[in-house]
Amino acid sequence: MRWACILLPQLALDGVLRRCADPDAPRVLVGGSAQRRMLHAVSPAARALGLRRGMALTAAQALAHGFATDAYRPEDEARWHRFLAGWAYGFSSQVSLQFPHALMLEIQGSLGLFGPWPRFEARLREELTALGFRHRIVAAPHPLAARVLANGHDGLAIDGDAPLRHALGQLPIQRAGFAPEVATAFARMGLRTLRQVWALPRDGLARRFPAEVLRHLDALLGERDVALESYRPPDRFDPRIELGHEVESSQALLFPLKRLTADLAAFLAGRDGGVQCFVLQLEHDHDARTRVPVGLLAPERDAALLFELARGRLEQVQLPAPVRAIALCADELPPFVPVHRELFDPRPQQAMPWEQLRERLRARLGEDAVHGVQVQADHRPECASISPPDVPTRREAPSPGAAAGPRPGWLLAKPVPLRGPMPQLLAGPERIESGWWDGGDVRRDYYRARLATGQCAWVFRPIGGGGFMLHGWFA
Structure with a gap:
């Protein structure tokens, strides 16, 4: 060994x-009894002033200032x-x-x-x-x-x-x-x-x-074994930083917050885990506290990402009173599974991974502002997908058979009449007849068309007659 x-x-x-x-x-740590305060530790800048460990505090104050x-x-x-x-x-x-x-x-x-x-x-x-x-x-x-x-x-x-x-x-x-x-x-x-x-x-x-x-x-010399007690990491992370003065702005809390999130990332890396939710506790006078919960959709341990998410949550909080201390508490530390990456990643250096972008948007815009899209079995385009807030925001390909033909990247909330000259039909028709069971019966022939403006649109014509209706745009 x-x-x-x-x-x-x-x-x-x-x-x-x-x-x-x-x-x-220059900074020193002071210990000892109340009657005889001694310098326990001295920073390099304080040592340059002539201060030394073991010196009496009164002697240090007489020797140097500041x-x-x-x-x-x-x-x-x-x-x-x-x-x-x-x-x-x-x-x-x-x-x-x-x-x-x-x-x-x-x-x-x-x-x-x-x-x-x-x-x-x-x-x-x-x-x-x-x-x-x-x-x-x-x-x-x-x-x-x-x-x-x-x-x-x-x-x-x-x-x-x-x-x-x-x-x-x-x-x-x-x-x-x-x-x-x-x-x-x-x-x-x-x-x-x-x-x-x-x-x-x-x-x-x-x-x-x-x-x-x-x-x-x-x-x-190794001729006698030394019994060492092995360390085992705890299942909870709860550091606390006393600010030493009252802080009335959330911007002034960013420095200790960055240190706390960096410590959390180092702790998680040591135990090969991640964190999916943690709480910032802002301590005020008279034991009052403000809780700022930070939640993620998947376990993470990147220090920059954790700081960015915590900062986004903290900047949305109106401080009810000056802050004297800040703590970070993480009780749930699930296993961390790294995101799958390609061997040769074509993503530009300035681009941001989807997972980090998703979490930053949720931190800035709110928990319910970003959510996923879920495919459901319905041939009507306006009913083929739902986006409830509880659907996870994952990038998934639609299931096979969910769409019989090409679908536009931008689907309008409601079809609108197509104005202007007759479009050039590029593909189609694709007939969709569905919805008779819920009163939303549709009978349409869909086409991929190029408009006079050069845009590529998804249009349909109702079966039985009628003009073209615009339902979406292709990239």
Whole structure:
């Protein structure tokens, strides 16, 4: 087996920065007691001002101005940890959250699908960067070794026991994964690297240190198995973003909405599923909420499409009060079946697939404004199809035998008398006699005709006499 460790050194801070309109602005996370507030995490822009992790908030305010502060919440950090595990589940069936601020992935079984490790690693980095999380990635034959090597390396890929032992031996004691008191004891003995610890007699280590030290050394080299608890994705997606200020316009909600729909798409890709309905919850003061349901005719997971549909629904809502937070809740996550595509798609690059166009029209015009057409067994052209709102909007060819001859692409709601000179008859007649059972008896001879204006029309003449009637247009 082969494992990759994705270390997330600024997980809590990145979770805050990704919902900010300006992530490059100086910002810090503040934790600790009310009497002694400390800087828990510092953004690069805040670090440029001289701020450091562990500094007292009062000292930071005396040193620099113009940086924003957010409260450090361990529950938010754990939520982002689980979210990224759901994303990683799309690359490996064995994902573990056992180590804080890190994801462990078994990658040996995934190389055949995602290509060799350099290509696989590049894809992981690209998607993590798009999600807004800083990271370090290391691959090694054993999970604990990968986790420990990530403390001092980024981009390191080891395959083999001899290179692994060499790389581990160069690690400083403080980064080898020992408990702080054990690392301090080794340092007082004059030991600086892990290679020096391996050189000590095992009997002496067993007498002077807890048994966990020897177990840790054995697990680093794969001589002892490490039991990792596997992650399983949940059946519900319900992230929430606090805006930090009151928002009175739906346009100002588009930035957090885009982040929520992108997270939903990443979550769905990880579990290889789709979403057919979800709800936007706009939170106001006094626990008041506005629900904005978003429904689709088929499961989807494209981030751009989900955002476009949610934006269309949101722009139609009149906000009853300022919004303080926005949440996206998806309880039904059906399997996703990709749309069938041709190997050589002749569709122009600027064109839009029918499924996306259909959903965008429904989002803009309303649920009942777009619906399908269903063929029914009736020879009368005006009765040969129905379009009730509950018919799915699918592109289907008419069933064989539904039409005996060519039919126009545009059928008029009611036939109208044909004016002007006598048309040139191109095809016909096709006789239609039907409807005697419901009082709508018709007896007509239909022709395909070319008018004096050059248009191609579908006309008929009533049996028994009468002038031509225009019933449709051919393209």
